Amino acid sequence: MVTTYDIAMKQSESKKEDSAPIVAVKELRKSFGDHIVLNGINLSVNRGETLAVLGRSGTGKSVLLRLIIGLEIPDSGSVCIHGQNIVGLALDQMGEIRKKMGFLFQHAALYDSLTVAENVEFPLAHHRRDMSRSERGDRVKQLLAEVGMEGDLNKMPSDISGGMQKRVGLARALALEPEILLLDEPTAGLDPISSAEIDDLILKLQRERKMASIVVTHDLHSARTIANRLALLDQGNVVIEGKYEDLQQSDIALVKEFLKQS
Amino acid sequence: MDTAVNSAIGRVDSFFEWFGNLGIFFWQVLRAAVTPPYEWRELIRQLDEVGSKSFPLVFAAGAAIGVILSLEARYSLTRFGAKSMFPASLVYSLLQVMGPVITGLMVSGRVGAGIGAELASMKVTEQIDAIEASAINPYRILAAPRIMACILMLPLLTLVADASGLLMGWFAQTLVEPLSFHQFIDSGFKTAHLNSFLPQTFKTTVYGLIIGLIACFEGMRTRGGAEGVGRAATKSVVLASLFLILSDVVMVKLILVVFP
Numbered sequence: 001m002v003t004t005y006d007i008a009m010k011q012s013e014s015k016k017e018d019s020a021p022i023v024a025v026k027e028l029r030k031s032f033g034d035h036i037v038l039n040g041i042n043l044s045v046n047r048g049e050t051l052a053v054l055g056r057s058g059t060g061k062s063v064l065l066r067l068i069i070g071l072e073i074p075d076s077g078s079v080c081i082h083g084q085n086i087v088g089l090a091l092d093q094m095g096e097i098r099k100k101m102g103f104l105f106q107h108a109a110l111y112d113s114l115t116v117a118e119n120v121e122f123p124l125a126h127h128r129r130d131m132s133r134s135e136r137g138d139r140v141k142q143l144l145a146e147v148g149m150e151g152d153l154n155k156m157p158s159d160i161s162g163g164m165q166k167r168v169g170l171a172r173a174l175a176l177e178p179e180i181l182l183l184d185e186p187t188a189g190l191d192p193i194s195s196a197e198i199d200d201l202i203l204k205l206q207r208e209r210k211m212a213s214i215v216v217t218h219d220l221h222s223a224r225t226i227a228n229r230l231a232l233l234d235q236g237n238v239v240i241e242g243k244y245e246d247l248q249q250s251d252i253a254l255v256k257e258f259l260k261q262s
Numbered sequence: 263m264d265t266a267v268n269s270a271i272g273r274v275d276s277f278f279e280w281f282g283n284l285g286i287f288f289w290q291v292l293r294a295a296v297t298p299p300y301e302w303r304e305l306i307r308q309l310d311e312v313g314s315k316s317f318p319l320v321f322a323a324g325a326a327i328g329v330i331l332s333l334e335a336r337y338s339l340t341r342f343g344a345k346s347m348f349p350a351s352l353v354y355s356l357l358q359v360m361g362p363v364i365t366g367l368m369v370s371g372r373v374g375a376g377i378g379a380e381l382a383s384m385k386v387t388e389q390i391d392a393i394e395a396s397a398i399n400p401y402r403i404l405a406a407p408r409i410m411a412c413i414l415m416l417p418l419l420t421l422v423a424d425a426s427g428l429l430m431g432w433f434a435q436t437l438v439e440p441l442s443f444h445q446f447i448d449s450g451f452k453t454a455h456l457n458s459f460l461p462q463t464f465k466t467t468v469y470g471l472i473i474g475l476i477a478c479f480e481g482m483r484t485r486g487g488a489e490g491v492g493r494a495a496t497k498s499v500v501l502a503s504l505f506l507i508l509s510d511v512v513m514v515k516l517i518l519v520v521f522p
Contacts, residue, residue: 069395091290091399092297098397105395109388123396126403129299172396 020083021046022212023068023180028077029236030063037063039236040077047179048210050202052217052227054258059233061216062106065182068214069103070094081180099127102173102211106184108165110157116168117153120144123175143171147201163194170201174209181205181213187222199225220259232258287401287479291409294402301403308411312373316419323368324423327360328352328431336435349441349450352431357459361424363510366469369412369419370502374477377408378498381481382491390482405482409474416470420463457521465513469506476502 021044030038037060045051053061066072068079070086078085081097089097110119120140124131131139144150147167157165166186173181186202187195199222206213206226217223223230224244231241232255240247240255247255335351381404384390393400432446477498484494 066391071391071394091401095397095399098395101395103392103395105388105392107388109392111384111389111392112387123398126299126396126398172392176397 021080022082023214024078024080024083025064025068026078026080028064028067028079029075030060030067030072031075036236038067038074041233041236041238043231043238043241045180045212045214047212048206049229050206050213050215050227052215052223052230053233054218054220054223054230055233056258057218060236061218061233062184064233065103065184065214065216069098069101069182099176100178101180101182102176102178104166104169104173104181104183104186106188108157108162108169110165110168110172112157115154115156116144116149116160117141119157119168120171120175123172127176139175143174144168146174146205147171148197163190163198166190166198167201170198170205174205177209179211181211183213183215183217185217186215187217187219195219195222198222202226283483284475284479287405287482288475291401291405291475291478294399295406295410297402301407304403304407305410308407309415311376312369312408312411313415313418316369316372316415317422319368319372320365320419320423321426323364324356324361324426325430327364327423328356328427328429329434331355331360331427332431332434336438346449348435349432349446350453352435353428353450353454354458356427356431357424357454358462361427362420362462362466362469363507365416365420365423366466366473366506366510367503368423369416369469370473370506371499373412374473374498374502375495377474377477378481379491379495381405381478382484382494385482385484386487386490400482405474405478408478409471412470412474413467414470416466416473417463420466424459424463461517461521465510465517468509468513472505472509473502476505 024044026042027040028038028042029036029040041064043051043053043064053064055061063072067074068081070079070089074087077087079087081100084097086094086097110116111122114122117137117140120143121136124136124139128136141150141153144153147170149164149167149171152160152164152168157168160168170183170186183202187198190198202213202215203226205211215223215227229242230244230247232239232247234254240250240252247259250256331352332348335348335355336345339345339348339351381390384404390400390404393403428447428450432441432443435441435446480494480498480501484490486493
């Protein structure tokens with residue numbers, strides 16, 4: 001017989017799961033030759049939360065995302081996804097972890113020999129073989145409609161603008177309904193109107209899907225719009241982490257300078 | 263003097279490092295190729311890309327070699343009073359040596375450069391990273407089908423080169439001294455048996471492995487933008503051609519020992 005105690009315990013466990021970080025990076029170090037990019041950083045992201053990682057160009061923001069998804073191997077430290085350290089996992093094991101993650105590359109990285117629809121269908125065709133072709137087609141149309149690209153199914157990536165490529169890249173990143181979304185400079189190179197549209201899109205998706213998101217950007221305005229917390233990287237370290245108000249109240253010279261220049 | 267020694271040691275180091283990385287790459291591809299899911303659709307696409315689209319080039323190269331061998335052989339054999347040996351000499355030259363090597367070099371140039379450039383371009387634009395980030399094994403979907411296609415298509419393309427070489431060699435001979443095709447084939451294959459040309463044809467599967475493996479390896483590890491793409495394409499052709507010729511030295515000896 002299920003008692004009120006059992007129900008309370010289950011709710012408590014569920015809350016614990018929700019509060020435990022989905023992504024946790026501990027003492028992460030990475031260097032390329034003599035150049036130290038990350039010098040023992042610690043960050044974590046919970047479900048439904050968006051962390052914006054800010055910093056000047058070359059401070060290791062993109063490298064951080066690549067370490068989290070396993071495209072780079074750290075020199076030391078751990079990257080935990082749902083509590084599992086993914087550092088050193090074999091390619092096939094890493095594949096199971098990556099199915100829970102979506103990655104938007106800085107330049108979208110669309111497959112240039114495939115159409116827009118084929119790009120979005122690509123992960124579905126490989127991982128959702130239980131879906132029929134027409135089911136996949138419907139899902140692709142739904143994803144592209146979410147990002148406002150439903151009228152461009154048969155276009156090639158070279159036929160669409162940079163902003164449109166990012167939208168398609170975002171649709172592709174969402175194809176497998178990931179729990180974790182990694183976005184590398186989603187508004188880089190875009191005009192202010194397109195940037196605002198991408199920000200609105202990310203906010204809308206966050207509200208609907210409650211993913212854990214890490215957004216790498218140097219655009220403070222964008223970070224303020226879409227993120228719950230911000231972390232500022234400099235010379236391989238996290239200089240400050242917290243809400244935007246915490247950054248505004250900080251006495252750290254670099255933070256003041258960053259806010260002033262943004 | 264020290265600088266020269268250090269430089270030489272560095273070059274030797276790089277040489278062995280290259281081989282080591284190639285070995286690791288080969289192992290990764292082999293593992294991916296033999297574990298499901300299998301990329302049959304991509305393999306069929308690559309068979310078309312490597313095989314069907316190389317047909318005209320290989321046919322033309324084989325035909326040209328047939329004519330050259332015909333002209334040279336006729337001249338040399340006539341000098342030594344052995345004109346009657348012409349059909350056999352053309353058949354043996356083509357099927358045992360020139361057909362496989364010319365096919366290998368033509369395909370190395372066309373396919374090796376194509377694969378190297380295509381994968382290098384994908385690497386520098388992060389498309390390979392995107393494949394990996396989508397939890398898809400890039401060795402399985404990119405490298406394995408291309409290498410398998412090269413392995414499977416090289417023997418067939420070699421037969422194409424052999425056939426076009428024999429046809430055009432006969433044609434060139436007939437222009438000077440009429441000889442029916444039936445007589446030509448009969449005379450040419452009179453002393454031949456399967457061991458005369460089957461091992462030489464099937465050795466081209468090793469050529470295919472070399473071409474596909476080196477082109478995929480160089481392409482998938484490219485760095486450096488457009489310059490890197492160009493370098494990958496060039497290295498793919500040069501290294502594949504070089505190792506193809508070197509491997510032939512070993513394989514010819516092996517075939518002579520196993521099939522005396």
